[in-house]
Amino acid sequence: KAGVTQTPRYLIKTRGQQVTLSCSPISGHRSVSWYQQTPGQGLQFLFEYFSETQRNKGNFPGRFSGRQFSNSRSEMNVSTLELGDSALYLCASSTGQGGEKLFFGSGTQLSVL
C-alpha cells in the first residue's frame, strides 16, 4: 500500500508570493491533517479535513488555508508569504473514523526568501 505522498518535495518562494502544496493520503483514508514543523516552534497543527470539510483548525492566521477533494486528496495554500513561513509542511492521513493513528508524509520543505 502506498504511503502518504506530498508534492513538491522542495519549494523556494519570495516574500509576498503565494504557494500551494499537495497531499495524497493513503488509499482508503478519508482524513488529512496538516502540520508545520520549524526548529523554533516544533510541530504545530494547522488544520484537518474529512470528507471535504474542515473539522479541526489550529491557531494560524487566515493566510493559511486548505481544502480537500472528493478523492480525499488535499491542498494547502499560503498567501502573502512571510519569511517566517519557511518550514517543513507535513501532511498526515488517517481513516477518519475515530482511529487515532496518523501516517505522515515526508513533507514539503518551503523556503521563503
Place this chain on the structure above:
Amino acid sequence: QQQVKQSPQSLIVQKGGISIINCAYENTAFDYFPWYQQFPGKGPALLIAIRPDVSEKKEGRFTISFNKSAKQFSLHIMDSQPGDSATYFCAASRRNAGGTSYGKLTFGQGTILTVHP
C-alpha cells in the same frame, strides 16, 4: 502556551543502554498519547501509543509508562541501538467535538537521541 513539555532536548547513550525520554502535559482532557520517531528527511512515524486507562504499554524494546495523577508519561528504549538514533516526539490528543477524530496532535519539542556504537 506549551501544553506538552518534553525533556531532555538531547540524549546520548551507548549501544545496549536504556534511553528514557519524559513528557508532561497540562490538559486533562487529553486521552491519547503517542510517541513518534523521525529520521532526517522523513516525516514522523508512529512508534507506540497509550491511553490513560493503562499505566504501561510495551512493544518490543519500546515501553511507555504513564502516570495519570502526575500528568506525565515517558518512553523507555531498552537495548538501544545505533539505528534508534533519531528525533523522538511525544504528543497528546483528544477526540474532537464529534467524537470522530484524533487528528489534532499537540507535540512536545522533541528529543534528539544519539546511540553510540
